[in-house]
Amino acid sequence: MYLVVQAHLRDGIKSGHWTVGDRLPSEAELVAQFGVSRMTVNRALRELEQEGLIRRQQGAGSFVAPLERVAGTLVIRDIHEEIAARGHRHEAEILQMGERRARRGEAQLLGLETGVRLFYSHILHRENGLPLQLEERLVNPACAPDYLAQDFKLFTPTAYLLQVAPLTGAQYQIEAAAANTEQAAALGLQPGDPCLVIERVSRSPSGTVTWVRLVHPGARHVLTGSFDA
Amino acid sequence: MYLVVQAHLRDGIKSGHWTVGDRLPSEAELVAQFGVSRMTVNRALRELEQEGLIRRQQGAGSFVAPLERVAGTLVIRDIHEEIAARGHRHEAEILQMGERRARRGEAQLLGLETGVRLFYSHILHRENGLPLQLEERLVNPACAPDYLAQDFKLFTPTAYLLQVAPLTGAQYQIEAAAANTEQAAALGLQPGDPCLVIERVSRSPSGTVTWVRLVHPGARHVLTGSFDA
DNA sequence: CAGTGGTCTAGACCACTAC
DNA sequence: TAGTGGTCTAGACCACTGA
Numbered sequence: 001m002y003l004v005v006q007a008h009l010r011d012g013i014k015s016g017h018w019t020v021g022d023r024l025p026s027e028a029e030l031v032a033q034f035g036v037s038r039m040t041v042n043r044a045l046r047e048l049e050q051e052g053l054i055r056r057q058q059g060a061g062s063f064v065a066p067l068e069r070v071a072g073t074l075v076i077r078d079i080h081e082e083i084a085a086r087g088h089r090h091e092a093e094i095l096q097m098g099e100r101r102a103r104r105g106e107a108q109l110l111g112l113e114t115g116v117r118l119f120y121s122h123i124l125h126r127e128n129g130l131p132l133q134l135e136e137r138l139v140n141p142a143c144a145p146d147y148l149a150q151d152f153k154l155f156t157p158t159a160y161l162l163q164v165a166p167l168t169g170a171q172y173q174i175e176a177a178a179a180n181t182e183q184a185a186a187l188g189l190q191p192g193d194p195c196l197v198i199e200r201v202s203r204s205p206s207g208t209v210t211w212v213r214l215v216h217p218g219a220r221h222v223l224t225g226s227f228d229a
Numbered sequence: 230m231y232l233v234v235q236a237h238l239r240d241g242i243k244s245g246h247w248t249v250g251d252r253l254p255s256e257a258e259l260v261a262q263f264g265v266s267r268m269t270v271n272r273a274l275r276e277l278e279q280e281g282l283i284r285r286q287q288g289a290g291s292f293v294a295p296l297e298r299v300a301g302t303l304v305i306r307d308i309h310e311e312i313a314a315r316g317h318r319h320e321a322e323i324l325q326m327g328e329r330r331a332r333r334g335e336a337q338l339l340g341l342e343t344g345v346r347l348f349y350s351h352i353l354h355r356e357n358g359l360p361l362q363l364e365e366r367l368v369n370p371a372c373a374p375d376y377l378a379q380d381f382k383l384f385t386p387t388a389y390l391l392q393v394a395p396l397t398g399a400q401y402q403i404e405a406a407a408a409n410t411e412q413a414a415a416l417g418l419q420p421g422d423p424c425l426v427i428e429r430v431s432r433s434p435s436g437t438v439t440w441v442r443l444v445h446p447g448a449r450h451v452l453t454g455s456f457d458a
Numbered sequence: 459c460a461g462t463g464g465t466c467t468a469g470a471c472c473a474c475t476a477c
Numbered sequence: 478t479a480g481t482g483g484t485c486t487a488g489a490c491c492a493c494t495g496a
Binding site for chain 4 (some may be wrong): 026027028041042044045056057059060061062085
Binding site (some may be wrong): 013020047057064166171174196197219221 | 243244249291391395402423424426435436445451452
């Protein structure tokens, strides 16, 4: 029944019957109208508030929220999953992989001290043979000591790291940048060509696990999303 | 009390006490442990599920969700709000504004028929004098008949359109692209320089209101987000 | 089968708001 | 002061799962 109440309110908002700032029926009115208990109506309204569709104020009422921010859930998926979901073939080419001392700033990304040893890998992901993503990654050895022994032609570093160090948080950043010579060579572009770049650090209970920069040819990769009342 | 139960479970997951796939205490166990009613425990768990932190299965139990997808709420704010929030000065320069027949494909974006008349505007937004965003916009005259009479140096088209046609849905797309000559000239770039491009269509109860392309210098604009257990 | 979550009820007390 | 939402209770019936 709470879904029925929700649908009723959603429809009224979508259709313009109630518009931004309007007051919606009170809980008591909805209880009377639908013949359900107040807990049921309360749940319906509380969930609409969590979605951002309405705003509730104790003592005043429930109101249609100003949807002034276009918000949506942006999902960044594992590249293998993403390609497989399109029914295409995914191949990974390991360009570089090894261990070295952290350069200036790198240690900071992982919350480690400068000069500590860390793992790195550069992997090129192809979709049906076409370069789609260059994955530049730094890994905290404390969280994934066997990282360098893995064969990342069989599974992605993302999948491996999620297995050995459960994700509990992340920060990401999306920008457009010009390909440098190394990136251009890997992706089959000219240096300076526009790329969509996602950078991300991932945390687990045992600390910051990994930093990754995902470089995509601007013409071949878009992020999409939507939201709906 | 439901917040106490939530905090307890959240801590256990963050700290690694329960990890991906682990079964959490059942509702009945939490009821006994905290001395609260089942409805209270149920609410705590339901909300954690909505956040994506746990997965619940009728008949089986509640489990720590595999956070295999780095997801976050991406918020695209009105450019004026965004600049003002940084404590900076926002200026808008109207480059073009008028009415014309829809070109091939344009009408389709707005769900109209080819050849119908529509409004357009090209506005350059500056942050402390530096070009930050070129806003190329098409507007459905049926939804905002007075669009051309507005002074968009005083408020943004986004703010105006939200006022006259409440937002009930949107689709957006984020990509990296090379600036064309017009865009480069407006933004003070060289043609071919990388730009972060957001395209969006917005719907309201009265139909598709507007299509907009927001072009940002790649070096001067990033989207950021985070998520947390 | 026993245990799990999904949903709903008919109350209750409280804090807050607007008049 | 009357009406609002915020929270909680102690039950209930149901559908589903796994042994």
